[in-house]
Amino acid sequence: MTGFALARPNRLRLDAFARQLGLHPQLVRRYVALGLLDAHRDPGxxxxFRPAELARAGRVQRLHAGLPLNYAAIGLVLDLLERIEELQTTLRKGGRGWTSTG
Known part of the structure; x- marks a missing residue:
């Protein structure tokens, strides 16, 4: 009998995560050490990784390939892009933007 997953896994092991990205696991470890990706360590x-980190890792790869930036600068760009997304979401929901006072 063949089984099918009913839901996506809520976390991925390093090897599965790296395989989905087409990256070497050592490079993924480096991204974690540099703070570009969030990962959790089990007792062993x-x-x-959370599946959402796949998109962030892809963004790291695109920024590294497309711009002459070092990894520290890529981290800054990622933080700025996330902040912009948060502000746009707030504005779409009718919230006050970053230029508002009070």
Missing amino acids: GELW
Whole structure:
């Protein structure tokens, strides 16, 4: 009998995460060490990733390939892009923007 997953996994092991991105696991470890990706360690020391980190890792790869930036600068760009997305979401929901006072 063949089984099918009913839901996406809520976390991925390092090897599965790297395989989905087409990256070497050591490069993924480097991204974690540089603070570009968030990962959790289990009691055995193995890295686990939330599926949402796949998109962030893809963004890191695109920024690194497309712009002459070092990894520290890529981290800053990622933080700024996330902040812009938060502000746009707030504005779409009718919230006050960053230029508002009080």
